[in-house]
Amino acid sequence: MKFSLGKYAFPLYAVLAFIYLLIPIGYTFxxxxxxxxxxxxxxxxxxxxxxxxxxxxxxxxDAFGNSVLIGVISTIAATALGTMIAIALVxxxxxxxxxxxxxxxxxxxxxxxxxxxxxxxxxxxxxxxKGIGTIIIGHVVFCLSFVVVTVKARVASLDPVLEEAxxxxxxxxxxxxxxxxxxxxxxxxxxxxxxxxxxxFDDFIITNFNAGADMTFPRYVFTAAARGVPAEANVIGSAxxxxxxxxxLVTQINGERxxxxxLKKH
Amino acid sequence: xxxxxxxxxxxxVGIKPGKTGKVVIVLLAPGLAxxxxxxxxxxxxxxxxxxxxxxxxxxxGEYVPALQFSNYFVVISEYFPHMMRSFGYALAATILALVIxxxxxxxxxxxxxxxxxxxxxxxxxxxxxFFISFLLRTLAWxxxxxxxxxxxxxxxxxxxxxxxxxxxxxxxxxIFGLTYNFxxxxxxxxxxxxxxxxxxxxxxxxxxxxxxxxxxxxxxxPLSMPGIISGxxxxxxxxxxxxxxASGDFLGSSSTAMLGNVIEANYLQINxxxxxxxxxxxxxxxxxVLVAGYVKKSGTEDxx
Amino acid sequence: MAKEFIARGxxxxxxxxxxxxxxxxxxEELDLHVPAGEFFALLGPSGCGKTTTLxxxxxxxxxxxxxxxxxxxxVTGTKPHERPVNTVFxxxxxxxxxxxxxxxxxxxxxRKIDDPLVKAxxxxxxxxxxxxxxxxxxQLSGGQQQRVALARALVNRPSLLLLDEPLGxxxxxxxxxxxxxxxxxxxxxxxTFLHVTHxxxxxxxxxxxxxxMNKGRIEQMGAPEALYDRPKTVFVSKFLGQSNxxxxxxxxxxxxxxxxxxxxxxxxxxxxxxxKHTGKIAIGFRPxxxxxxxxxxxxxxATNVMGPGEIIDIRFTGVSNQYLIEVPELGNIxxxxxxxxxxxxxxxxxxVWISWSVEHSFGLADxxxxxxxx
Numbered sequence: 054m055k056f057s058l059g060k061y062a063f064p065l066y067a068v069l070a071f072i073y074l075l076i077p078i079g080y081t082f083x084x085x086x087x088x089x090x091x092x093x094x095x096x097x098x099x100x101x102x103x104x105x106x107x108x109x110x111x112x113x114x115d116a117f118g119n120s121v122l123i124g125v126i127s128t129i130a131a132t133a134l135g136t137m138i139a140i141a142l143v144x145x146x147x148x149x150x151x152x153x154x155x156x157x158x159x160x161x162x163x164x165x166x167x168x169x170x171x172x173x174x175x176x177x178x179x180x181x182x183k184g185i186g187t188i189i190i191g192h193v194v195f196c197l198s199f200v201v202v203t204v205k206a207r208v209a210s211l212d213p214v215l216e217e218a219x220x221x222x223x224x225x226x227x228x229x230x231x232x233x234x235x236x237x238x239x240x241x242x243x244x245x246x247x248x249x250x251x252x253x254f255d256d257f258i259i260t261n262f263n264a265g266a267d268m269t270f271p272r273y274v275f276t277a278a279a280r281g282v283p284a285e286a287n288v289i290g291s292a293x294x295x296x297x298x299x300x301x302l303v304t305q306i307n308g309e310r311x312x313x314x315x316l317k318k319h
Numbered sequence: 320x321x322x323x324x325x326x327x328x329x330x331x332v333g334i335k336p337g338k339t340g341k342v343v344i345v346l347l348a349p350g351l352a353x354x355x356x357x358x359x360x361x362x363x364x365x366x367x368x369x370x371x372x373x374x375x376x377x378x379x380g381e382y383v384p385a386l387q388f389s390n391y392f393v394v395i396s397e398y399f400p401h402m403m404r405s406f407g408y409a410l411a412a413t414i415l416a417l418v419i420x421x422x423x424x425x426x427x428x429x430x431x432x433x434x435x436x437x438x439x440x441x442x443x444x445x446x447x448x449f450f451i452s453f454l455l456r457t458l459a460w461x462x463x464x465x466x467x468x469x470x471x472x473x474x475x476x477x478x479x480x481x482x483x484x485x486x487x488x489x490x491x492x493x494i495f496g497l498t499y500n501f502x503x504x505x506x507x508x509x510x511x512x513x514x515x516x517x518x519x520x521x522x523x524x525x526x527x528x529x530x531x532x533x534x535x536x537x538x539x540x541p542l543s544m545p546g547i548i549s550g551x552x553x554x555x556x557x558x559x560x561x562x563x564x565a566s567g568d569f570l571g572s573s574s575t576a577m578l579g580n581v582i583e584a585n586y587l588q589i590n591x592x593x594x595x596x597x598x599x600x601x602x603x604x605x606x607x608v609l610v611a612g613y614v615k616k617s618g619t620e621d622x623x
Numbered sequence: 624m625a626k627e628f629i630a631r632g633x634x635x636x637x638x639x640x641x642x643x644x645x646x647x648x649x650x651e652e653l654d655l656h657v658p659a660g661e662f663f664a665l666l667g668p669s670g671c672g673k674t675t676t677l678x679x680x681x682x683x684x685x686x687x688x689x690x691x692x693x694x695x696x697x698v699t700g701t702k703p704h705e706r707p708v709n710t711v712f713x714x715x716x717x718x719x720x721x722x723x724x725x726x727x728x729x730x731x732x733x734r735k736i737d738d739p740l741v742k743a744x745x746x747x748x749x750x751x752x753x754x755x756x757x758x759x760x761x762q763l764s765g766g767q768q769q770r771v772a773l774a775r776a777l778v779n780r781p782s783l784l785l786l787d788e789p790l791g792x793x794x795x796x797x798x799x800x801x802x803x804x805x806x807x808x809x810x811x812x813x814x815t816f817l818h819v820t821h822x823x824x825x826x827x828x829x830x831x832x833x834x835x836m837n838k839g840r841i842e843q844m845g846a847p848e849a850l851y852d853r854p855k856t857v858f859v860s861k862f863l864g865q866s867n868x869x870x871x872x873x874x875x876x877x878x879x880x881x882x883x884x885x886x887x888x889x890x891x892x893x894x895x896x897x898x899k900h901t902g903k904i905a906i907g908f909r910p911x912x913x914x915x916x917x918x919x920x921x922x923x924x925a926t927n928v929m930g931p932g933e934i935i936d937i938r939f940t941g942v943s944n945q946y947l948i949e950v951p952e953l954g955n956i957x958x959x960x961x962x963x964x965x966x967x968x969x970x971x972x973x974x975v976w977i978s979w980s981v982e983h984s985f986g987l988a989d990x991x992x993x994x995x996x997x
Contacts, residue, residue: 056459063422063425063426063430064426066423066426067426067427067441070422070423071441072443073499074444074445074447074448074502075444075447075448076459076463077451077455077456077457077460077499078448078451078456078458078459079462079471080462080463081451081455081456081458084459084462094462094465108611111601133352134349134350134353137345137346137349137350138347138350138351140340140346140347140567141343145342146341147343147347148410152346153351156351156354156358156389158360159358160358160488161522161556162556162606162607162610163358163362163556163603164560164561164579164602165557165560165577166557166560166562166582166583166599167362167365167599167600167602167603168358168562170362170365170582170596170599171361171362171365173363173586174350174365175364176367178364178365178367178594180322187491190357191357192354193357194351194354196357197350197353197354201350212358219422226385229560246382249522251450252451255328255449255452256562257453257563258562260586261583261588271452271454274455275568278568278569280457281342286452286455288525290451290452290455291451293450293452294450294451297450298450301443302440302443304437305439305440305443306436308436308439309439310437326699332923389923395629517714517716519712519714520716520718520719522683522703522710522712523681523712523716523718524718524729525683525702525703525704526683526703526708526710526712527704527729527730527733527775527779528704528706528711528733529704529729530702530704531702531704533704533733535706537729541720542718542719560973569967586684
């Protein structure tokens with residue numbers, strides 16, 4: 054067996070799969086440079102105008118701003134609540150542990166329409182007016198579970214001996230938490246926060262059920278979809294994509310560089 | 320990673336026993352109270368609304384509390400095809416996503432192990448679709464397969480499609496879009512599980528006379544089962560409730576409407592809250608039954 | 624598929640094997656013949672190519688050049704599952720998703736052999752673990768896992784059983800027990816065993832033939848006693864036990880011995896026990912073959928005498944005392960003395976003469992790294 058099929062088949066397959074995954078992204082990016090009119094369906098020529106004057110299109114930037122605001126607040130709330138639960142779940146044994154786990158699992162097993170409709174019904178029956186506040190309330194619900202899962206993994210990989218060593222070296226419980234536990238959990242918490250922001254920023258279904266007149270970016274796209282989405286939406290989408298991918302790449306390359314320099318020292 | 324959500328990996332680290340005290344309550348109370356108020360109660364109000372009856376005195380879209388169980392029979396008889404479509408599409412898209420993702424996850428998690436940087440770059444590419452709006456990427460597919468696109472005209476010219484047949488609006492297009500949109504949810508848990516796969520088990524398998532395909536069936540698949548379970552759940556559940564892909568403004572048409580579409584229409588457009596709620600309760604119930612059965616059968620009982 | 628499996632072992636032959644990996648060559652050129660039914664050990668430090676050799680035989684790697692024959696049949700191009708060979712892996716590699724019995728029956732099931740469970744149970748009986756058949760591998764101790772791995776390989780009656788440091792993960796006491804057991808099983812089943820290890824005691828204790836590997840080559844091969852008594856290279860003399868090496872120019876030679884002159888002493892080695900008879904050579908002797916005394920022994924042609932040196936370190940190890948003696952212009956010499964009488968026999972700082980029989984000297988083919996070969 055001098056010729057191994059796997060040698061070429063797998064990389065080839067991966068390349069095809071990545072092309073497939075990236076096609077709509079490339080399309081969206083390309084059409085952000087389209088010199089389009091109201092809709093963005095046919096290629097009419099290349100222009101930077103949509104990038105330079107992105108806020109000229111009514112509503113796009115407002116919707117984007119709302120999405121960022123909602124994302125930031127939801128992330129802060131979900132990360133704080135979720136981290137506390139994660140620590141409790143890994144580090145402490147308590148009676149209602151199983152039911153707590155189940156309660157945290159349920160939001161992930163609930164389709165978004167159900168979550169959205171349920172919350173909307175509750176707001177309706179309580180007479181709460183829907184708006185940015187109600188959207189945030191909804192986002193925290195589903196972000197919370199994802200934060201717990203992400204941070205839990207990090208807490209579980211944290212050797213409790215480190216905390217014991219801290220205690221042994223005269224740190225009180227508060228100092229142990231802030232000087233040892235928290236810094237070690239930080240990468241996990243940061244990952245959870247990023248995930249939570251991404252989930253909130255891109256959420257449409259729950260938002261749609263619980264938004265009043267307030268627009269978010271996905272809602273803007275959805276409403277525009279019926280009559281044609283303007284190229285400015287592509288600009289926002291592409292810009293967010295580029296920012297996110299740069300952030301991930303920089304973190305990864307940094308991590309790899311650190312790993313390599315550590316390896317070299319040994 | 321969040322994508323190990325459904326796997327059964329147990330935390331290895333010791334738990335402090337007998338420390339149920341103030342600390343635990345302080346840590347848990349805010350989050351659990353939040354979920355109680357904004358997750359559990361909404362589910363209960365959903366059930367209550369699903370039993371409401373039209374207000375005999377009120378106008379359109381006004382309902383009064385009642386115990387009208389007939390709502391359920393009405394929605395089942397009216398929307399049975401949508402339910403079947405939801406689960407049929409979800410099943411098809413989940414299987415497709417699994418078939419597409421497994422070799423990719425295997426390549427990243429096993430074959431690319433000697434190149435950690437490449438592994439990370441490929442993982443980034445897998446989640447790249449997450450970074451662009453769900454709606455925008457779905458619309459991009461719609462444009463790519465639009466009636467005037469060269470793909471469709473070519474398909475018509477070679478006779479694969481009739482001259483009056485198109486792609487957008489067909490079940491094929493909806494399943495295609497669902498598969499595409501949820502592939503990362505499948506690939507990541509598969510990767511997590513395959514990345515931990517000890518290849519020495521595969522060598523042991525071939526040493527014990529199992530051919531490569533036998534090794535795959537008897538060793539690789541069982542050992543990556545946690546990833547398969549986690550991935551199929553993470554794709555199946557959101558797909559079953561999705562209404563973007565199947566919507567007429569995106570990849571579908573009225574003949575592809577799924578449960579999510581009718582819930583959305585009843586709730587937000589014609590304000591038939593009881594019907595929308597009853598459908599939601601049915602969807603949630605069906606998914607819980609499926610998840611419970613699936614998890615029990617596969618033996619991964621300690622979730623989360 | 625290898626359809627017929629011979630109840631007795633088959634012989635193994637490697638011809639001009641070379642294995643290159645990207646960036647380095649694991650095996651330079653290897654010729655090896657393991658007769659049927661033998662317990663053969665490949666001994667060497669990590670990175671010497673011994674595990675690669677094993678993986679080549681198992682079919683888990685393909686040689687860059689060369690051929691592999693099992694029972695006279697060329698198996699170079701065949702896949703692992705087509706070879707009548709089984710491996711006891713270093714990590715055991717017991718399938719975690721199957722119980723012990725299913726693990727042992729795995730190979731039989733793949734080959735569609737009748738009554739796989741009955742035969743698997745018999746194999747478990749052989750390693751005295753039948754009572755744990757329903758357990759999952761994770762529930763067993765290291766020693767038990769090792770036995771299951773052995774049963775899983777043996778049950779297939781392979782022509783050749785490969786053992787990849789199978790005792791490496793066990794603690795010392797268990798290791799010695801398993802050595803005895805493994806050897807007993809090999810004699811009982813009569814299969815050819817190819818055992819890879821870095822533990823020289825283990826190799827010498829169990830194997831009929833030991834091949835010492837270094838840097839992708841076999842340095843020396845033979846019965847354990849012969850290897851120990853007469854190592855031919857510096858590496859073998861140091862890796863297999865300990866050696867004192869003396870380097871010097873051959874000054875004189877008689878009919879059956881040659882001598883070097885070093886630090887005023889004449890050190891001789893029988894010609895039959897020396898690889899080189901002229902030029903700069905290294906002569907070695909084992910620490911336990913030498914003795915020391917506070918008075919200079921009378922020199923004669925059958926005894927090498929050296930000294931005086933100063934005792935600079937004494938280490939008590941129980942059965943023997945290890946003395947480090949510094950001889951001016953010559954360096955440090957190690958001498959072991961059996962712990963039969965008073966211990967230590969001599970005090971630190973004492974001046975002593977070292978002597979050993981010329982018959983116990985050996986002349987090496989190469990020189991230690993620290994000496995420039997002029």
